[in-house]
Amino acid sequence: MDIYEALYTTRAMRRLKPDPIPHDVQARILDAAIRAPNIGEQWRFLLVDDPQIMAQLAPLYRQAFERLLSQYGVSLDVILKDETLMGRIARSGYHLAQHFAEVPLLLIGFAGTREGSGIYPALWSAMLAARAEGIGSAMTGVLQTFFADEVFDILGVPKDAGWYMHGVIPMGYPTGKWGVGARKPVHEVAARNSWQGELGFTVPEPLWRK
Ligand SMILES: Cc1cc2nc3c(=O)[nH]c(=O)nc-3n(C[C@H](O)[C@H](O)[C@H](O)COP(=O)(O)O)c2cc1C
Numbered sequence: 001m002d003i004y005e006a007l008y009t010t011r012a013m014r015r016l017k018p019d020p021i022p023h024d025v026q027a028r029i030l031d032a033a034i035r036a037p038n039i040g041e042q043w044r045f046l047l048v049d050d051p052q053i054m055a056q057l058a059p060l061y062r063q064a065f066e067r068l069l070s071q072y073g074v075s076l077d078v079i080l081k082d083e084t085l086m087g088r089i090a091r092s093g094y095h096l097a098q099h100f101a102e103v104p105l106l107l108i109g110f111a112g113t114r115e116g117s118g119i120y121p122a123l124w125s126a127m128l129a130a131r132a133e134g135i136g137s138a139m140t141g142v143l144q145t146f147f148a149d150e151v152f153d154i155l156g157v158p159k160d161a162g163w164y165m166h167g168v169i170p171m172g173y174p175t176g177k178w179g180v181g182a183r184k185p186v187h188e189v190a191a192r193n194s195w196q197g198e199l200g201f202t203v204p205e206p207l208w209r210k
Pocket residue numbers: 010011012013089092093096138139140141142143181182
């Protein structure tokens with residue numbers, strides 16, 4: 001796959017088929033991921049595909065998702081009917097929260113630092129490699145925000161070894177189609193030479209299209 005196609009179309013896919021992802025595919029995803037920038041910081045990648053473990057994580061994910069919404073003062077009933085982008089994200093997020101136990105594979109990244117700057121490039125590489133394999137994924141953070149302790153217990157992660165959980169990434173073959181992620185255009189979020197400096201170009205439409 002062309003790298004630009006992967007970059008433009010690796011977007012949150014939360015509606016996933018329960019079909020298992022073969023181990024050779026998982027191996028290619030992880031082996032690509034660990035080529036990401038790294039300065040020798042500790043990292044560890046945990047794959048979860050045991051239905052019994054997923055059944056323990058699922059209620060925590062659902063509670064965490066609901067807690068996130070209430071933290072932002074968002075009513076589930078209202079946001080699920082919202083026709084804006086936020087409504088679409090919320091509906092997709094709610095679907096994942098309702099079906100978390102059926103996700104065929106989770107990739108969870110652990111790092112030796114709280115901010116996790118050393119592991120996010122690898123997690124994003126894993127998502128890109130998954131895209132190249134036709135596998136959808138989504139970066140999620142609610143489990144680590146609200147239930148890190150409980151997840152450590154479920155997964156047997158040592159609590160006294162300085163590990164921090166970063167990024168829980170559901171993966172699976174998507175039920176929907178790949179599309180280009182909607183973002184504010186480049187000229188609205190970038191500048192040149194100074195904070196308000198003229199960038200010198202505008203990009204009204206995504207520069208990659210199938
Ligand atoms: C650090 C981080 C944490 C996130 N946590 C969650 C999450 O817990 N649950 C969720 O549904 N989406 C989460 N998202 C949002 C999605 O991964 C995705 O970026 C967003 O919905 C935009 O989707 P798109 O790429 O399809 O446009 C998170 C994103 C980031 C960068």
